[in-house]
Amino acid sequence: HYLRRALGRADWIVFDDGAYRFNRDLSYWCDVHVFEDRLRQARLIEAPGSPQPADRARAIQLLDEATQLWRGDFLEDLDAGEWAIFLREELRRKMIDALIHLGQLHFTDAHYREAAETYRRVLSFDNYLELAHRELMRCHARQGETSQALRHYQQLRELLQRELHAEPSSETTLLFERLRRGDDI
Numbered sequence: 149h150y151l152r153r154a155l156g157r158a159d160w161i162v163f164d165d166g167a168y169r170f171n172r173d174l175s176y177w178c179d180v181h182v183f184e185d186r187l188r189q190a191r192l193i194e195a196p197g198s199p200q201p202a203d204r205a206r207a208i209q210l211l212d213e214a215t216q217l218w219r220g221d222f223l224e225d226l227d228a229g230e231w232a233i234f235l236r237e238e239l240r241r242k243m244i245d246a247l248i249h250l251g252q253l254h255f256t257d258a259h260y261r262e263a264a265e266t267y268r269r270v271l272s273f274d275n276y277l278e279l280a281h282r283e284l285m286r287c288h289a290r291q292g293e294t295s296q297a298l299r300h301y302q303q304l305r306e307l308l309q310r311e312l313h314a315e316p317s318s319e320t321t322l323l324f325e326r327l328r329r330g331d332d333i
Contacts, residue, residue: 179217180239186214187246204253211250215269218243244273251283260290275307278320285323289333297327 190210254263264287270280288297
């Protein structure tokens with residue numbers, strides 16, 4: 149009763165098979181559904197292998213639209229139960245995966261500044277994700293900012309030592325060594 153009143157139309161909530169549900173037959177907009185739909189469309193475009201530039205541009209647009217919808221974790225201020233926690237974590241994982249993919253597409257198109265910004269967004273979700281740190285280092289190097297890439301590695305190393313008492317992975321350290329030698333990456 150109260151939900152129907154809050155939504156302004158009684159037909160938004162229907163009683164079906166002994167349970168109440170939201171009536172998806174009516175025209176509505178939901179950020180989570182649009183987010184997941186854009187991700188699905190981007191995957192479909194790229195499914196047959198390496199996409200052509202026009203397909204890559206469309207995938208970038210769809211991933212950008214999806215990731216711009218993010219306003220925070222799903223129901224982060226609400227104790228809605230275990231189902232919400234699982235969905236919250238799944239949506240967060242999808243967001244991180246979408247950002248990583250978006251960064252890779254930007255990098256492939258030699259849009260290193262956009263790729264770097266995207267990897268910074270990834271790190272705002274998970275600052276320990278070394279893949280994003282490596283890709284950000286590669287972006288700096290491709291922009292001619294090798295010294296910035298080397299500093300970034302040192303900052304990552306300090307972060308991991310200080311907070312986790314760990315060293316960067318061998319893959320990250322190898323990238324650092326290659327950059328320090330001036331190898332083409």
